[in-house]
Amino acid sequence: MHLKISLRIMDGDGEKVFGSGVVELLRKIEETGSLNRAARSMDLAYSKAWKILAEAEKRLGITFIERTIGGAHGGGSRLTDEGRDFLERYEKFDRRVRRQAEDEFAAAFPEWKKETEG
Template identity: 40%
Template sequence: MEENKELKMRCWIDIDGKKFFGPGRVQLLQMINEHGSLSKAAKEMKMSYRKAWAMVDDLNARGKTPFVTLHKGGVSGGGAELTPEAQQLLQAYSELTKDLEQAIASNHEKILGLI
């Protein structure tokens, strides 16, 4: 019987041994960028607002510069937007992910053939 083997990798960034940036935060930043709102981004991801806020707060606190600017509610309803640094990070992470996928594809048969 033929086994279904897959070669997979996950990529994230740790700072001082603690996870800082990876697929979940990438998705959150993308949703914030799309919706202009942390609340809407959290809802889209089926995540509590509190958890989404904690993730953004962690990114802003531990990063070199803030990645998300939050605007308090009021007459205009508040909102959230990505900083240019967040846009650059998303782009660089996307490029890295594509490079990793290409490396996996080109080594897939070689590695799985040994298993």
Template identity: 40%
Template sequence: MQVQYKIWLEKDHEQVFGEGLKNLLSAIKRLGSIRQAAAEMQMSYRHAWGHLRTAEKRLRMQLIVTKVGGETGGGTELTEEANILLERFERLENTLDPLIKDHFRRIFLD
């Protein structure tokens, strides 16, 4: 037996950040493209774009900056605020994971 859990952040009783947005922002950061990130996550560009817009509205902050194509090509970058949010969420996950697993072992397996 093992423990499974999900962590998400809420604001005004609405989910504003969770695993899906974390994965999307991480992929955008790594790939520099919403389209490539969406393809990697097997979701449509439209769904990814909608997910970002909904999150920005609920968080009341801009998460991405898009650059129009040209000689150097277009692309998408995370804002400083999005990078901070992503890093803090990952820190929270990395802090809670061993605690939850340790407590599970002590409560259920000892």
């Protein structure tokens, strides 16, 4: 047996605003320097990735990435300081919640070996 935890930030209408998908997209942007390459690496259409990111930025009031358009060296994207700060705080929160949930799961079900899944 194992515990699976999925955290999401929801708006007042119950709509998902931020979660593991946006985290992965932002980390891929950081890794590749490009929203387009990040989307491709996740098998997402660029337009879908852009929409997800734009919606998170709008609802949270945060600019996650700075975009540069084409030019001699091509365009690209990079995380803003504000975006990186939010992402790092969210990931820290996520880790803390998971550890706490794992401990609570182990206390409630000591007969099961402590095995967890993200």
